[in-house]
Amino acid sequence: MNNKSPATGNLNQFDAEKGFVIPVGGARYSNRELSWLKFNERVLSEAENMNHPILERLRFLSISATNLDEFFMVRVAGLAVQLMQNVDVVSFDGRTPRQQLSEIEMASDALVVRQSNIWKSMREELANMNITVTSCKNLSKAHVEWLHGYFYGQIYPLLTPQALDPSHPFPFIANLGRCLLLDIEDDKARQIWQLILLPDSLARFVKLPGEEPIFVAVEHVIAHFAETIFPQYKVKDWGMFRLIRNSDIEFEEEAEDLVQYFKGAIKRRRRGDGIRLELTEQMGDKLRNFLIENVSMMPNASIDDLPFVGVCDLSEIVDLDLPIHKFSPFSPRFPERVREYDGDIFAAVKAKDILVHHPYESFDVVISFLEQAAADPKVVAIKQTLYRAGSQSRIIRALINAAEQGKSVTVVVEIKARFDEEQNLYWADALEKAGVQVVYGFVNMKTHAKISMVIRKEDEGIVTYCHFGTGNYHPITSKIYTDLSYFTANKDAASDAVQLFNYVTGYIKPHDLKLATFSPHNMREKLNSLIEREIANVEKGLPGEIWAKMNSLVDVGMIEKLYEASQKGVNISLVVRGICCLRPGVLGLSENIRVKSIVGRFLEHSRIWAFGNGAKLPHDKADVYISSADWMTRNLDRRVEYMLPMINPTVHMQILFQVLLANLLDNQQSWTLNNEGEYVRVQAVKKPFNLHQYFMDNPSLSGRGKALKKKSVPKLRQLSHDEGQDGWGI
Structure with a gap:
């Protein structure tokens, strides 16, 4: 019997007492810092990608260097401080600070060369x-x-x-x-x-x-x-x-x-x-x-x-x-659905929920949402979270204009947003001078949820319009980050959003939520229950399947839950752009888990999760969520985040049958993670499919409107785990 911790062993055997399998030749988890360096290697590989124009390749080279600067400023420096203070904490993959620094030095030296x-x-x-x-x-x-x-x-x-x-x-x-x-x-x-x-x-x-x-x-x-x-x-x-x-x-x-x-x-x-x-x-x-x-x-x-x-x-x-x-010029589309209402976003959203897919669809619709609210005499209040807003933000001006016109404006400014602290302090000062109620949130937690609320007095009474985003209210990054903006006038979503703001401003713990789930309140428990339901479905003889897209997968608890689901027969497909500490494809541990990373013209940033709910994905029956959170301990336990189910049929279909499926099918910008913790670039086996080009060429479902009804959108047929390179092809 093996008595080592799951992070440190190299034996391929099952420990009945502790209940884990340790793969041959490697640890149960990949090291967080080394996984990040592998991500930056993938970024750097785009500088060698001859399919890109020369100046775009130079951009990737520059980005990889900027990334490495920040890595040293924060992650490497943190480990060095631990070493200086004789902190002997072992990482969950079994490395001491000294061991991590030694391996980081070798990997980063190779990257610099x-x-x-x-x-x-x-x-x-x-x-x-x-x-x-x-x-x-x-x-x-x-x-x-x-x-x-x-x-x-x-x-x-x-x-x-x-x-x-x-x-x-x-x-x-x-x-x-x-x-x-x-x-x-x-x-x-x-x-x-x-x-x-x-x-x-x-x-x-x-x-x-x-x-x-x-x-x-x-x-x-x-x-x-x-x-x-x-x-x-x-x-x-x-x-x-x-x-x-x-x-x-x-x-x-x-x-x-x-x-x-x-x-x-x-x-x-x-x-x-x-x-x-x-x-x-x-x-x-x-x-x-x-x-x-x-x-x-x-x-x-x-x-x-x-x-x-x-x-x-x-x-x-x-x-x-x-x-x-450079890359061929690309102009984001403004949602036709909004144009059909003469640009009146409130009328368009009240008629039907809208999902906007950035950067393919313009971030201007988010800015217009707040600018219209500031100018609209029917709007009585605005509530807004700001994590990163950029240096020249029309959103800030809209909030200031709203306050100056006598509207009640509350803004939660997160001054702990790393490397944006100074900019956020500047905006907070400007907002306060304009009469905005500025709240800084919790001392020991970051408010990372991206939510905006506009409260409007209409003929039938108060109507609340909400925007839930997977990205920041940042007009510059919105041009290169792929994110989702969800607009809704759903009363339950509005009621939940109010509770989030009350939690941050007044420390009132959320209760009796209708749709949303918040961390650190109960997001971890919600995710665990959704995974357990997929396990239960398999045990009943039904399909069990999970698709999840995120920036990082680090939390040990979530990794262990996915390992458990894999061992019970749940098929799991993960799109993790950056750090991934899970080891996929390990016999007896994670053979039903596949992980890919997409690095290309745009930076994949949206967090989207789909659970089969007794059906094979993609399926109308599936539960689909958008979120502001990655599956990292800090997001689940030490940040204010949200996850929200997509219950509107058109929005549900757009996310599952367009966005998520296209991510899984991409074979032009994708890398697969193998069971040794190494990434291998996907080679198109049959038909080449470029995720980013597809969305640049085709309008979204919920925002296309009647004007684009006749334009056929190529349908992405159901993913088969048996097709293509490592199951990722089409």
Whole structure:
């Protein structure tokens, strides 16, 4: 009998006492951090996908680097803190903080090397397309002369060289700070170290004039003219470096003023200990050692010598106005159903529930919902949650306008939204000044549910219109994130939404809910009961089936419940874009579970769950839910989230027979997760099917309206587990 924990063993045997199976050659669960790195590898693979235009591939390269920055700022830094504090907590997959950091270092090092190699290859490919990224020494005389004038007019005034000696100690470098370090020498061989901090306002690349784009990295421009910055000195060595700091904010439950606490915490974040240092590999050993000795770093921090520092900055080149090297332009549709009511969203929703599928259908309908509410004299109140709203938000202006016109406006602003804390504090201040009742929610929980309510006084009395979203009220991300917006005037949905707001604003625990389920109230229990019902159906000889789409699957309790369902014969198909700690296809454990990840033109972000309810999916009888929550412990136990059943037949059909089914059928942007925890790109066996292209080409069911009735929408026939590559084909 095996007495090891399910996270640590490598034996393929059943433990009757503990009731679990441990697969051969691996753990029962995949490590969360390593699973995230595998996700970022899939993102990086799109930079090598020759089916994408060159600038889109460059965008994926830049995104992978930005992702890695945030990973180090939060996840790696958190483990390093545990190590510093001698916290010996073992992760649920059986690794200590030290073991995790060691494996992360190997995986992230390989990822960084791969990024550098891809950029080297892509740079040559760009040059063949007359898009040049070069250094000053390769420029023509005319270009150097132009660059000289540009340098003195646009760059030099922003620079403040700082000598480094006993009377000028090494300065503080802010998080993500970019600097040049120079070793200069006068004619008497006297040596001085100089540091130049590059301001955030300074673009990373200088674009030279001319029809064909030529870019020079700003550090090369500064280095080229360095001897004019330091007259009578000669540059002996130079290099650029970039510092990433611990940026996680820990909030204290006893904080007396949450707003003031977070204002201070944001400032402290900028001064967190260094967790990763990038420096140019051209930097000589003497300069390199001086840098490392003078930058305060955490134990186990990474030091990377790179041919190009700050791969994330390549996004500046992506902004080139060269449509031929980008994805074909796409204009989101505005729901025809709303147009048929002359743009009156309230009339359209009152007639019938509407589901809007972003980014294929415009986010403008969500903004219009609030703008119309602000201008409508019949509207008496608006309630809104805001997790991330963006830097220039029409939604904020609509809420302010509504308050200024005398409407009762309540906004729950989540100031604990990571990396958006400062922006959200700014919006909260602006809203309060306009007379909006701003609520900050719980100290120890984030309000992550995306719900908007408009209360309208109509002839028959008060009517409440609700918007439930799977994404944020963010007009920029709505153009690239796939999410669902559900509009309804259903009284039960409105009653439940009121209870959620009362829970956040007044700590009144939800009770007697009609449709919705909320975490941390009882979402975990609801999900468990739905899975148990599928198990019971199998035991009765009925089909048992689950389809679920989410961003991350981490919670051990949910994983174990899915393992149990698999062992009882329930067929489970999961679309998990990012982290997945479940191990599918393991004999005796999870052979009835399949997991795929989709990475493509758009970022899959919606949370959708379907339970067969005694029928084989897809089926009209199935229970279908949308949600704001992933299956992570934080979402189920430490956040305010919602899940809502789709009871309108048209909306139900759109989500199940269009959205979910298309995700399962995609074989152009999909990866399958095998029982060893590795991802394999799906190859089209029969007919190629691109999920994103399908929705760009075809209108949705609930929003198409009468005007599009005659336009036939290709029907996605019922998925067969026996078809295609690993059962995912069509």
